[in-house]
Amino acid sequence: MKIQLENGVLQQVQAHAESGYPAEVCGFLLGSLDLEKREIRVEGGRPATNERVDAAHRRYLIEPAEYRTAEREATDAGTQIVGIYHSHPDAPAEPSTFDLTHAWPNQVYIIVSVNHGAAGDLKGWVLTHDRQSFNQVKISDYDARRSPARVEGATCLRF
Amino acid sequence: MPEVLVPTPLRPYTGNQARLRVEGETVGQALDALVRRHPDLRSHLYGEDGALRNFVNVYVGEEDIRYRQQEDTVVAPDEEISIVPSVAGGIEALAEAPPIEFSNEEIRRYSRHLIMPEVTLGGQRKLKAANVLLVGAGGLGSPLALYLAAAGVGRVGIVDHDVVDESNLQRQVLHGTRDVGRPKLESARDRLHDVNPHIVVETHETRLTSANALELLADYDIVADGTDNFPTRYLVNDACVLLGKPNVYASIFRFDGQASVFGAPGGPCYRCLYPEPPPPGLVPSCAEGGVLGVLPGLLGTIQATETIKLILGIGEPLVGRLLLIDALGLTFRTLQLRKDPSCPVCGENPTLQELIDYEQFCGIGTVQDGRISSDIEEITVLELRAAMDRGDDVTLLDVRERHEWQICHIDGGQLLPLSELQARMHELDTSRTYYVHCKSGVRSAEAIERLQEAGFTRLKNVAGGIAAWAEQIDPTMPTY
Numbered sequence: 001m002k003i004q005l006e007n008g009v010l011q012q013v014q015a016h017a018e019s020g021y022p023a024e025v026c027g028f029l030l031g032s033l034d035l036e037k038r039e040i041r042v043e044g045g046r047p048a049t050n051e052r053v054d055a056a057h058r059r060y061l062i063e064p065a066e067y068r069t070a071e072r073e074a075t076d077a078g079t080q081i082v083g084i085y086h087s088h089p090d091a092p093a094e095p096s097t098f099d100l101t102h103a104w105p106n107q108v109y110i111i112v113s114v115n116h117g118a119a120g121d122l123k124g125w126v127l128t129h130d131r132q133s134f135n136q137v138k139i140s141d142y143d144a145r146r147s148p149a150r151v152e153g154a155t156c157l158r159f
Numbered sequence: 160m161p162e163v164l165v166p167t168p169l170r171p172y173t174g175n176q177a178r179l180r181v182e183g184e185t186v187g188q189a190l191d192a193l194v195r196r197h198p199d200l201r202s203h204l205y206g207e208d209g210a211l212r213n214f215v216n217v218y219v220g221e222e223d224i225r226y227r228q229q230e231d232t233v234v235a236p237d238e239e240i241s242i243v244p245s246v247a248g249g250i251e252a253l254a255e256a257p258p259i260e261f262s263n264e265e266i267r268r269y270s271r272h273l274i275m276p277e278v279t280l281g282g283q284r285k286l287k288a289a290n291v292l293l294v295g296a297g298g299l300g301s302p303l304a305l306y307l308a309a310a311g312v313g314r315v316g317i318v319d320h321d322v323v324d325e326s327n328l329q330r331q332v333l334h335g336t337r338d339v340g341r342p343k344l345e346s347a348r349d350r351l352h353d354v355n356p357h358i359v360v361e362t363h364e365t366r367l368t369s370a371n372a373l374e375l376l377a378d379y380d381i382v383a384d385g386t387d388n389f390p391t392r393y394l395v396n397d398a399c400v401l402l403g404k405p406n407v408y409a410s411i412f413r414f415d416g417q418a419s420v421f422g423a424p425g426g427p428c429y430r431c432l433y434p435e436p437p438p439p440g441l442v443p444s445c446a447e448g449g450v451l452g453v454l455p456g457l458l459g460t461i462q463a464t465e466t467i468k469l470i471l472g473i474g475e476p477l478v479g480r481l482l483l484i485d486a487l488g489l490t491f492r493t494l495q496l497r498k499d500p501s502c503p504v505c506g507e508n509p510t511l512q513e514l515i516d517y518e519q520f521c522g523i524g525t526v527q528d529g530r531i532s533s534d535i536e537e538i539t540v541l542e543l544r545a546a547m548d549r550g551d552d553v554t555l556l557d558v559r560e561r562h563e564w565q566i567c568h569i570d571g572g573q574l575l576p577l578s579e580l581q582a583r584m585h586e587l588d589t590s591r592t593y594y595v596h597c598k599s600g601v602r603s604a605e606a607i608e609r610l611q612e613a614g615f616t617r618l619k620n621v622a623g624g625i626a627a628w629a630e631q632i633d634p635t636m637p638t639y
Contacts (some may be wrong), residue, residue, distance in 0.1 A: 004371075022402070022403030023403060023424040023425075024249055024250070026246070026248075033167065033171075035171050035175065040550040041396075048246075050424070052247075052249070052472070053423045053424055053425055053426060053476070054477055055249075055472070056403075056423075056424035056425075057403045057404075057424075058249050058250040059247070059248075059249035059250075060246075060247065060248055060249055061245065061246070061247045061258075062245060062246040062247070063245055064216040064218075064223070064244065067242050067243055067245065067246065068218075068241070070169070071166065071243075077438045080166070080167045081166075081167050081168075084246050084248075086248055086249070088249075088250050089250070089403075091250040095248070096248070096249060096250055096301075097249060098249050098250075099248035099249065102214050102246070102247040102248050103248070104168035104169075104203070104214075104244055104246070105168055105169070105171070105172075105203055106167070106168045106169075106170075106171050107167075107168045107246075109543050123345070129199075130202070131202055131203070
């Protein structure tokens with residue numbers, strides 16, 4: 001599977017991840033899925049509510065009602081839910097076994113690592129059809145630099 | 160035939176069709192027909208046990224079948240069945256740790272949990288993997304520690320630096336008579352290991368301070384605050400917010416208690432409820448005002464309940480709610496709490512980014528020094544004894560309350576409780592000399608200030624009060 005990202009999507013994901021630190025944040029990735037070309041185009045992100053108030057620093061959960069709303073709105077806008085992004089506060093951008101057992105196929109999972117409030121490593125993953133593992137996918141043209149203003153804002157919860 | 164709505168991730172397995180008509184009178188039959196037609200769907204919808212995966216939600220119309228008859232829910236031919244993902248994931252904090260296993264003995268021990276569908280072996284594993292820090296091994300910490308240990312919380316940490324005193328035993332059920340004089344942590348460890356030898360008890364014999372709090376709390380998932388003073392309560396709150404850890408809070412006074420869960424993401428914190436501490440002295444501590452011994456039992460078990468719910472991820476935690484308990488009327492009230500957007504620690508633009516000096520924040524040390532002003536003369540209990548032995552022409556005035564006087568009093572003293580002082584001041588003689596005492600010297604200083612305002616001049620405060628008398632002059636006197 002090949003992943004194409006519109007400009008600004010990664011920056012949007014990073015900003016959301018930093019603003020939510022130390023909790024995990026999550027959101028939908030919207031765009032289109034072309035099965036013949038085996039390509040996912042990500043055109044934008046849509047923040048979702050992390051319902052796991054009990055353990056939000058290491059878990060996220062998007063309720064089905066929110067998924068339905070997002071899917072309806074995406075359909076109305078002529079797009080699809082093509083993936084999910086979430087943050088790993090103070091942990092690497094690698095999928096956990098928890099991520100694996102709860103993953104959906106044909107979706108791109110973007111994980112952004114947030115260390116002490118600053119977004120760092122960002123990786124894309126797609127579930128294998130046998131559900132046994134994730135394949136890492138190249139996220140094209142990813143530029144790790146961020147604007148200083150956002151880093152500034154994220155320091156408010158550092159200690 | 161009912162129509163099934165397939166979510167985007169699964170459409171590649173249905174030839175990219177979003178809607179399919181399938182045979183079936185129930186949801187189960189319809190899904191079975193769907194999976195038989197498109198076998199690649201099976202592993203994504205059903206687990207190895209043949210049950211729908213827990214992140215697969217099925218709706219008939221607008222209703223989740225969990226709230227109807229699950230897969231036996233009947234569908235009309237014109238109804239729509241939607242497969243709706245709930246999306247979950249996160250850091251596997253526990254994945255790197257060895258898988259959690261239970262011995263046969265543990266299975267027997269936890270059997271009443273394991274048979275509950277809300278707990279099961281999975282929930283018991285969560286409990287065993289959990290790390291909970293209790294701040295204080297006192298009235299609230301006692302039932303908290305006992306029930307968390309009994310429930311099988313794998314690692315229970317306790318911070319305390321106190322020694323068991325006889326006056327603790329009326330409510331601190333973690334400690335026994337034979338523990339008097341022992342550090343509370345030693346007695347707590349022994350008791351908890353007796354309750355449950357399968358857990359780890361971590362003891363931190365220190366005072367929680369701004370210098371050590373972040374490091375100490377960082378090692379735990381949940382903090383339960385059983386402190387009895389405002390500086391530590393604000394310290395625990397701020398540290399929990401900064402670290403993003405839930406703070407299961409309770410406090411008690413006399414017959415009243417309150418409880419809440421602070422510091423949960425999106426929920427309010429203690430400062431949203433009480434932005435400023437009360438002036439020192441306004442809210443008496445349990446040592447000054449007393450507490451019904453069973454009350455911390457009531458509130459501590461509520462804290463244990465909330466902690467266990469948070470670990471299991473079940474029910475509605477007391478996030479954004481403040482529970483108020485009045486033991487005399489036995490009433491329970493719940494107030495809704497809102498997160499304060501201008502909260503200095505958890506608000507939108509937090510001004511507090513590190514821990515501060517909480518003693519100073521709560522005004523401790525400053526007002527206390529000012530209250531016993533320099534124009535109050537003091538005498539020691541030794542000087543008082545000498546004056547009484549000489550037969551000096553003075554009156555010893557005891558300003559404690561009547562029920563305290565009944566416990567113990569110094570022979571030859573005159574009782575005039577502080578609460579009655581204003582009304583009965585005329586019984587005193589401005590020309591006489593009064594040595595005034597209370598339990599420890601604070602109330603007597605207040606009495607002297609009031610008497611000075613009324614024109615009395617010959618007054619001395621007995622330093623240390625009757626407690627000092629019992630310690631230095633009359634060791635047979637009971638203390639309280």
